[in-house]
Amino acid sequence: MSKYNKVNLSDAMLQRGKSPSPVGAGNNVSPLVPPVSEMAMMLTLDQVKPNPDNPRKSRNPRYDDIKASIRARGLDSIPKVTRDPEGEDVYIFSDGGNTRYQILSELWQETGEDRFYRIQTIVKPWPGRLKCLIGHLAENEVRGDLTYIDKALGIRNARTIQEEQLGKSVALRELSDLLNQEGYPIHYSSISRMEDTLKYLYPNMPDLLDSGLSRGQVVSILTLRSAAEKTWSQYEIVRDESPDFGGVFGATCSAFNNPDSYSFEMFRDELIGQLLKALPHPSLNYDRWLIELDPKEQQRREMFGEPPAPPVVTPVKATLSSLSPGTEETRLPPQPDDKVHITGLRSGTLTGAGNRPEPVPDNNAEVDVPTLPAALQSLTDGSQVRPANRTETQPDLYGGPAVFSGESGVQSALNDINLFSALSDPLDESGRQPSSYVSSVAFAATGLEPVTDIWHIPALQDDIEHLQDMAYRLAFELAEAMGCEDSIHEDKAPQAAGYNASAQSSNEFVLFLAGMTGNLPKQPFNMFMFCLNFFGSHVISDQPVFADEHVVKVMRLIRVLRRLRELQRDAAKGGSDEL
Template identity: 45%
Template structure:
């Protein structure tokens, strides 16, 4: 082999052993002059910035898992970036990536490994703010990582950007069309709920919503607020309240602005109490508000329409003065006057007078089913021949005579009784099919009243119940009863409610 041939073979061998050329864009970090088309880049963490329009404001619940995965395997997907219009020397994520950037930053601070400092990215020319916002929304929607309020605020920001760019207001229907055209379809009804949540709930309950309150609970709260506002507006012109509806919301909501304190039933109870105080009107009391704000009643009205108004003659009867005691016994149940005999002997009847006022029905007196009273407003106790009719705790309105309503009423009454001894937090709602509407948390319970309530609902009680009942309801010759008259009436109403609830459960 000649010397020249040997030299050519050596040159060819050296050429084959040389390292191949790499793409120019991946040899160095990107320059401030951004390219005009999509291309791969290697960017450092110093050049990257989180997107300020990213709808996520809370820590990703999967952050620790994502960080552990990046530590072990690196990035599974290449993040998409674009030029930062406010800082041409920096790049922001255009379609998600803020969580991965945070994980890489922490790993770089912990290890100082170039593996986490230099990031392979796919550059996209600046698409505009609206495209970036929708890109982040779509990315998080795909992963299911956004809370309801984060998504609602993100869409509100998208609406604001569209309005700024177009120079005119954008309706929700126009927004739905614009988002669909951008590749992010959202129904008008969903946009309406999100808008109502941001405008009406977020100012009053920010911490609760940011904690991740779910769509079903938010929808129920929105319906409750909407129904209450409609009834408020209907009577406000006549009642002329001194405060606004929003003032009532502002007063009630701070007590429930955390996941630990949130309960829709408790919120409804306190909300109605404030509404009754703020909007005094003869047609509005607690029970009326409770019925109007009950989802079951709203569904019934959608199916069967509004309830029939009370007949004029019944309204006149309600407005007439209270008759004498002897005339309060209904004519259909009065007995003929017997001949003069010794009471209870000639007839062989040893029962108390007036104890056998009959309705021809063996069901419990006062129940809406037993009396056949569709108005649910007549009390059997009040129809007895007494000089002074006791409070009407026996009757149950027809619209509330079902297990769901009775469980809710029982919980409210039990909470009121326990709260009188500063033990209300021990009463927990229980909507089980065979429950009494509530249960007592033994770890939170510190009152004998809660022990009695637990016994009524079918739970355990370590107290001596006869002595406890005497202490609460009757007292002694030297000690007042712990329950005043109002609490005693509440206790009796709870017993009546639980009796009717158990009756319905036995029939089911």
């Protein structure tokens, strides 16, 4: 046997370091000296605790997988720890490892196995509180499992620590430069968005953000807020009792604090509804708010400026020639073309071409009349002026435009009155709605998708994405009226109708909505009984189920889907979806 005692290296490594023995009664035990370089050390769970500045506040999404791996194989990676010389006599994790510590603690309590109690670590010199926090941020950034709100809170904490160390406030650019120098690259604009998140969103919807709302979803809400506040400031009328924008936006955020009920589209619609109530301005209806909050429209305005004002028809000077009693004739000045083209933007106008009347000398008083052919004057303004060569006028018994006998040019113009002009609201000579006019379907201007005009689609919403949104809101609202809204789901695929409905449903109305998307029902349904929902019958008990506003919205849904399919066909054959 060797003269040297055998030493059990494993037991020796597991022993804690010892302090020098006291020399005299008045001497104290010397404190532990912090290491000057990284060194390996075996520590127990009692000697280690999580870093108090750990940016992760929510549960690691891979927690269960990591725990299963450590239970089966032990701790593969060696965590780095450090000790604050001015803090407690314990080690804290300097570059991640807090989740593994929590798992080891649970396994030690569950199994009592020593391999979970003792941890092989690497002790590094104390880098400072700020560098420890940045180390945790960088370590989580590599794995990509830190939620956006945890990252925002962590960077806010880093800014606070730096300001405490410097004794002054730190600008976002300074903080960005520091984080970049420490190996955590982030642009100051990203930090600014995080600050806005903590200022405007987190106080009102903490549960939603803590559930893991992504950066893209948060940016969409912030963009929506910025556009809404800009429009609000343009139309706000400051009064003593008027609500402020921050209160309206905060109340909307609080209403969507539940992760299970949040949807960006529903959030936007609810915000518009609250804005309409808080800021009842005549220029701000639902469609106008929808355009103002559209990111594509904001980008277009940044590139090309504000949209031009609607065109106004400029009156020209014309003469009235005195003819035989009871007869009047409108004469227009000479035109450069042989044809006069009329293009109708909305209802009340015609699309076509008429022959230009021959010019006559200006020998009478001047009056203002629109630049329209005389043959079509009575079709647009209801006046009694008519050409002398027409001898018969047949007024329409149902309030439509009058019918003239005579040349084929007028008949051609009358044939151009299409479904567009029949289902739209009239405009005056300047291209605007008369101030005294009330839409015949104004009673349907309620709900998720208010309808004031069945046929007209605003130019800024005449694209596939907007039409899909409109179709989904209309279909959902109609299904909600029939008690089958759970069967309607949003579908924003390029060739989708904006929504989908189950073609295997037993509900007749769901099958009807599914058929409108092109998804043919698997089973037929009683079309006669279904039509009674719309029309009713002469029997007293067969009253229509649909209210008038829902019938109008069905017609509007048909119009929206027709236009959507037209744009999708153009896109499929290489055309443009913006006509």
